[in-house]
Amino acid sequence: MTKNTKFRTPDCGLTKVQQMLGGKWKLLLLWYLSEETRRFGEIRRCFPEITEAMLTKQLRELEQDKLIHREVFKVVPPRVEYSLTDLGSKFFPIIEAMYDWGEENLKN
Amino acid sequence: MTKNTKFRTPDCGLTKVQQMLGGKWKLLLLWYLSEETRRFGEIRRCFPEITEAMLTKQLRELEQDKLIHREVFKVVPPRVEYSLTDLGSKFFPIIEAMYDWGEENLKN
């Protein structure tokens, strides 16, 4: 017998994670938001390579997956803040582990 | 100042990890191979949803990234075995953490 027969269910945790974080920028965005709450404009300036449309899309997907929280302040000019949810925070150590592994093992 | 200014280098570890594991099946394949060395046919039977062409491609990419080792036995009929490299093994705890996080937090 093998150890990990559990892993082959169609909705196994790993499959879901892969789907949730498949977006090209999601890990980076989560990492950035883990530092502190950020306004939309801050995020945009920090990631100039992402177009606004794409940035909005990825943020909304992260919100739907309950990894980040989006708060709209009804003021003029508008103000929108993004922050990690508890769920997102719980995932953060994994992101750090991936970063560390990458830094340690993928030098060039 | 923010804590993680390091994370925004263009070739930061996290970006590389995302690129390496972006493939739709790579996490699952690594997980599967972490159990033990597998022959091509075994892998194919375990993942019937992946076409042969795609499976070959993803395995070769993992090999190029030095996460898995591919060994060809020159016999008839041919025999090819795949196994994790040391580098791949070092990444395994992260996969487990992702799996656990998914199982714990993404129940429907």
Add this chain to the structure above:
DNA sequence: CCGTATCCGGAATGATACTG
């Protein structure tokens, strides 16, 4: 300031047939 709407190209993935 913080978005949405629309269109588009190319990469990622898939289906099918064939081979040493």
Add this chain to the structure above:
DNA sequence: CAGTATCATTCCGGATACGG
């Protein structure tokens, strides 16, 4: 058994323009 070769398709991400 373990692949290649081709062709089709889907889908992610990008460019650009416009809106409350």
